[in-house]
Amino acid sequence: MNRNTIFGGAYALAFFSFLFGPLIIMALTAFNSSRFPRVAPWECFTTNWFGELFGNARLMEGLMNSVIIGLGVVALAVPIGLAGALALSELPSKLRSTLYTVLILPILIPGVVLGISTIVLWGQISRGIGAGFLYNGYFLTIVGQITFVSAYAMLVFIARLQRFDATQTEAALDLGATPGQAFRKILLPFMAPAIGSAAFITLLASFENYNTTVFTVLSESTFTTALASKVRHGTDPSLSALAVIIITLTLIGALTNEAFQRRKEAEAGGRASRSPLYANPITRALTHPGVVFAILVAVIGGITYAGSQYDSSQCEAAILQEKLDRQEALRAEQRARIEAQEAEQGVTVPKPDSAFGGAFGGVGTSAPAAPAPKVENNSAFGGAFGGIAPPQTEE
């Protein structure tokens, strides 16, 4: 082994830990019963954070809203993007670059500006035409997001359209198709994969958008805005649980897609290029994307069920007891020290319990789920850092 490979290996390791380290740590914290997301010290394996996540009414309502808004955005942004891309491909080149700039502009404008201008504009419109029902969070968020999300969709379509052979449409017309038939039977099937990707990208862009949405959503909240306000009040491992769910869904999607792509490639290529997996009927069936998807879903479903049955209360009770014991020991120690001091100086001091508690803002306040001694997150220190409470050293 020479120096280069050692260096290369170390570099790759560092690179991948940098990429995936945070994700792995975060995923682990979702299963630690500690009230604050952390891996060490490991307290108890628990699945309660998932329950806590689904029990959060504000987040779940936000999720519902996000889905509604996301579907609305996809339904409008994808056709708008497609229309824009088609218009661009038909125009003479001078007009094209002008229109391109206009259509792309919303991506370059800060989301905050888009959000504020959306509410200002639609506020005016709804008051002007007396249609107050237009001034609601769902509608405003959908129109606000469409302004830039449809530009993403358009970029996807432009890339695909560049590979379209325009004589295909001409051939269809020449063979007697109406322009509408040529569009439906020739261009749309060609664009189908791009429509899929555009729908996916627009859904994600809508779902994860914060800057614009936080203004346009008015008094409602989407998943992202609800999450942001939750984080502002301090984080807990239920967010890690959310991360685990998102990572899992992404992995299922990615693996299924990979299986699909490989199969398509193998079917497009000659027999020689196929892996032997495709020769055997059993392995051939197993590598079918549908089967891959079903297996993944079944495995995840099984794990989820097993997890939901798991009860960590005994372990947590033990940990709690341990902590209480330790706290008791500390107090006893302190009391002993004070008594010794008293005996020496003959001075009376206040009760040790309140002095200790006052300094840290209430040691020993016990929550039912994990009644470990802890520091409240709305303390001055936590607040200064925007709610991300630093790891406490209360033991």
Next chain:
Amino acid sequence: MPDTIPDRSVLLDHVTIRFGTYTAVDNANLKINSGEFFSFLGPSGCGKTTMLRCISGFSEPTEGRVLIGGKDMAGVGPNKRPTALIFQHLALFPLMTVAENIAFPLEVRGVSKKERRKKADELLEMIALPGIGDKKPGELSGGQKQRVAIARALAVEPDILLLDEPLSALDLKLRQHMRTELRAIQKQVGVTFIYITHDQGEALTMSDRVAVMSRGVIEQVGEPDRIYNRPRSAFVASFVGENNALQGVIKGQSGETAALETPMGTFEARVGGGRKYKAGDEALLFVRPEQLIPGATENAFQATLARQEFEGATNHVFAKAGENELRISMVNAGLAGSLPGQGESLSLGFAPMNGTILPVGHMASET
């Protein structure tokens, strides 16, 4: 089919097509007859595709009219014209199977699925490719794709089939085979074929009539042998087949023949295109390489043999006469014959009917 034979003619009535200030087709005026195999022959960029797109309805003429079957086609879209176009690159639909491709014209006309399949199978039978209906175009060879494109165009049951250099992507052997096949299909279906090519061999062997185009202008229309033997312009004479050109000055004309004075001597030759010349007019004399005969007494002159290229059946001999290098084709007489050696002097001549006097104009190599 109706009792009367349908009118499958195409009339180009003073058609001019411009792109901005550029004139791609200049005052084309000709009639293509019902059931004819008609070719447009010309070098790349001379406006052949432009002409075809105008006939099929993808563009309207800037001036003039296009009539198909006697009807003016102004404002009639490509999907409403009785034409079918086979594109330069075929434009088969890659996402559909071969059968779906062929039945596409029926599909858009609302024919039932069962009937479409039946028709597709019939057409596949006709192009001698039965049983490939379920393949995708990507799985076919060049020649097969070619035939599928023809079948798809015929499924329209067009009156006019337009073909834009459909054989240019094929190798030589396949091209020759497809020529015969195309001609056979045309005879079988009786449809008017308008065929575009820059390959003169293709145009001459397949066509009933040929139009030679250059720089947007139709230079000459006629049967292949007339195009070859009786060119009417310097361009046609130089573009179709090999030709020797000599520049000179007219000394006098008497009826069909005229005398042309050149640096190599004065020659008697036929006047091309029935033109009239005055003494002193500049003109060009064209003589085919195979019509320059060693030892001929008429129009005789002396030349020196410069080099030769052996090509099996024929021998291409290049002889210098004054400033000009002349090309002579000699049949290989085998071991019994004898070929002149390098640097030897050679007496050449040609029959006056085999020389053509044409006005000075641009030639093929200058396009």
